[in-house]
Amino acid sequence: MTGCPPTTSPCGLRVQLRLAAAVPSCADRLAVDLQLPGRGVTAIFGPSGAGKTTLLRAIAGLSAAQGWVTLGGQSWQSPQHQLPAHRRRIGYVFQDCALFPHLTVRGNLRYAARRAGDGAPGFDAVVESLELGQLLDRRPQTLSGGERQRVAIARALLVGPALLLLDEPLSALDPERRHQLLPYLDRLCRDQALPVLYVTHRVYEVARLADYVVELRQGRVARQGTVRDVLPHLRGAHEEPGALIEAQVVEQDARWGLLRAAFAGGALWVDGRLGQPGAYLRLQVQARDVSLSRDPEARSSLLNRLPVTVEALDGPGDGPDQLVRLRAGSTPLLARVTRRSVAELGLCSGDQLWAQIKAVAVLR
Numbered sequence: 173m174t175g176c177p178p179t180t181s182p183c184g185l186r187v188q189l190r191l192a193a194a195v196p197s198c199a200d201r202l203a204v205d206l207q208l209p210g211r212g213v214t215a216i217f218g219p220s221g222a223g224k225t226t227l228l229r230a231i232a233g234l235s236a237a238q239g240w241v242t243l244g245g246q247s248w249q250s251p252q253h254q255l256p257a258h259r260r261r262i263g264y265v266f267q268d269c270a271l272f273p274h275l276t277v278r279g280n281l282r283y284a285a286r287r288a289g290d291g292a293p294g295f296d297a298v299v300e301s302l303e304l305g306q307l308l309d310r311r312p313q314t315l316s317g318g319e320r321q322r323v324a325i326a327r328a329l330l331v332g333p334a335l336l337l338l339d340e341p342l343s344a345l346d347p348e349r350r351h352q353l354l355p356y357l358d359r360l361c362r363d364q365a366l367p368v369l370y371v372t373h374r375v376y377e378v379a380r381l382a383d384y385v386v387e388l389r390q391g392r393v394a395r396q397g398t399v400r401d402v403l404p405h406l407r408g409a410h411e412e413p414g415a416l417i418e419a420q421v422v423e424q425d426a427r428w429g430l431l432r433a434a435f436a437g438g439a440l441w442v443d444g445r446l447g448q449p450g451a452y453l454r455l456q457v458q459a460r461d462v463s464l465s466r467d468p469e470a471r472s473s474l475l476n477r478l479p480v481t482v483e484a485l486d487g488p489g490d491g492p493d494q495l496v497r498l499r500a501g502s503t504p505l506l507a508r509v510t511r512r513s514v515a516e517l518g519l520c521s522g523d524q525l526w527a528q529i530k531a532v533a534v535l536r
C-alpha cells in the first residue's frame with residue numbers, strides 16, 4: 173500500500189488499512205484498499221485465517237491498524253488522528269454474540285438503547301422486526317443459538333449505528349437454525365439505510381444476502397465487485413460454485429404452476445409458488461445443473477435453455493470435470509462438464525452455445 177491519503181468519497185465506506193505482522197520479517201497481516209457502497213450488504217468472504225475478523229476489528233478501531241477509514245465523508249481514522257472505538261457508531265455482532273448473562277433479553281437491549289445516538293431506531297420497532305417480543309423476560313442461557321443471535325443483532329441496531337459489522341453471525345448455528353435466521357437477516361439488511369459488512373466463508377450466504385463482495389486471501393483483497401460478477405469465482409468448502417441472476421417475473425403459467433422470470437440474458441421458468449408477476453427474484457444456478465449443447469433443436473425435458481457465449485475455460489483439475497465460464501447476455505453463468513465433453517464439443521472461448529439448465533433456486 174502507498175502512503176498516500178485515499179481520495180475521499182462523499183458517501184460510502186473508504187478503508188485503506190495496513191496491520192503489521194507480529195513477526196517483523198513476515199508479510200503484513202492485513203493490507204487492503206477498499207471503496208465500499210454506502211448502503212446494502214458487502215460480504216467479506218474468504219477461508220479461515222484470511223483476515224476477515226482482523227479487517228472488521230481494524231475498521232472498528234479495536235486493533236492498531238495504520239491508515240485511513242472514512243464513512244460518508246466523515247473521517248474515523250487517518251495517520252493524524254484515531255477516533256476511539258466507542259465513538260465510531262458501529263454495531264458489531266460477533267460469532268459468539270456475548271450477551272450479558274446476568275441480564276434478561278430486555279435488560280441486554282435496554283443497556284444498548286441507553287447508548288443510542290441520534291436517529292437510533294426505537295426499542296419497540298427493533299423488537300418487532302426481529303420478533304423478540306416473546307423472549308424479553310428470558311435470560312440468554314435459556315435461548316436457542318438462533319434466538320441469541322437475533323438478540324445480539326437487535327442490540328447492535330439499538331445503538332443507532334452508522335455501520336453494521338456482522339462477523340459470521342450464523343456460524344455457531346446448525347443448518348436448520350441458519351436457515352431460519354437467514355430471512356431475518358435478509359429483511360433487516362434490506363431495511364437499513366446503512367452499510368453492512370457481513371463476514372462469511374459460505375458462498376450460499378453471499379448469494380442470499382450480498383450486494384457487493386470482497387474476497388480476502390492472506391490479508392489481501394483477491395477480488396471485489398458486485399455479487400453477480402464475483403459469485404461465480406467464489407469457492408466455498410463443500411459448496412458447488414454457481415451464478416446469480418436477478419430477474420423479474422413477466423409471465424405466470426397457472427396451468428403448470430410456473431413463472432417466467434426475465435433478465436438481460438434471456439428468461440427462465442421457475443417454481444410458480446415462489447413469486448408473483450412483476451416481482452423481482454434473485455436466482456442461483458449451480459454449475460453442476462448446467463449442461464452445454466451446440467444443437468439449438470435438441471429435444472429435452474429441460475424447460476430452461478439459454479443462448480450463451482463461452483468466456484473462458486478454467487484449468488482442468490485432478491478430476492474428470494472442468495468449469496466453463498459463460499455469459500448469457502451480460503450475465504455470468506457457470507457450467508460443470510466433463511473434460512471429455514470439452515474435447516468432444518471442441519469448446520473454445522468465444523463459442524456460441526446453448527446452456528440447458530436443470531435446476532434454478534429462488535433465493536428471494
Ligand SMILES: Nc1ncnc2c1ncn2[C@@H]1O[C@H](COP(=O)(O)OP(=O)(O)OP(=O)(O)O)[C@@H](O)[C@H]1O
Pocket residue numbers: 194201218219220221222223224225226227373
Ligand atoms: N491477535 C493476533 N495476533 C497475531 N496474529 C493474529 C491475531 N489474531 C489473528 N491472527 C492471525 O491473523 C490471520 C487472520 O486471522 P483472522 O481471525 O482475521 O481470520 P479470519 O478470516 O477471520 O478467520 P476465521 O474464518 O477462522 O475466523 C490469521 O493468520 C491469524 O492466525
